[in-house]
Amino acid sequence: MLKIFSAGNILDAYLVQSLLAEAGIETQIFNEFAQGGTGEIPFTQAYPEIWLINENDLSDAKKIIASFEQRPHETGTSVCKNCDEPNPDTFEVCWRCGTVLHTPSHG
Numbered sequence: 176m177l178k179i180f181s182a183g184n185i186l187d188a189y190l191v192q193s194l195l196a197e198a199g200i201e202t203q204i205f206n207e208f209a210q211g212g213t214g215e216i217p218f219t220q221a222y223p224e225i226w227l228i229n230e231n232d233l234s235d236a237k238k239i240i241a242s243f244e245q246r247p248h249e250t251g252t253s254v255c256k257n258c259d260e261p262n263p264d265t266f267e268v269c270w271r272c273g274t275v276l277h278t279p280s281h282g
């Protein structure tokens with residue numbers, strides 16, 4: 176077996192594994208339960224790892240992982256109610272028209 180990917184979190188690991196599975200590539204996740212569990216905190220933080228069952232799949236697996244890593248990172252966006260312009264979630268007012276994006280919730 177061959178380690179092909181170290182995921183930042185278990186959701187990424189599952190996502191990559193499912194992408195590989197769609198391509199008919201068998202993998203095994205290690206450290207699946209290393210994070211978010213109860214009990215002792217490991218001395219060194221272990222990230223979920225994806226290991227390739229069949230090393231012949233390596234080149235295909237690498238392509239799939241490369242495209243996974245190149246996807247745009249999902250950041251929250253707030254769409255302006257006034258002009259429908261998407262704004263980064265961190266913006267408080269629309270960069271385009273100045274409308275307040277986040278209405279304070281009452282209660």
Ligand SMILES: [Zn+2]
Binds near residue numbers: 260
């Ligand atoms: Zn706007």
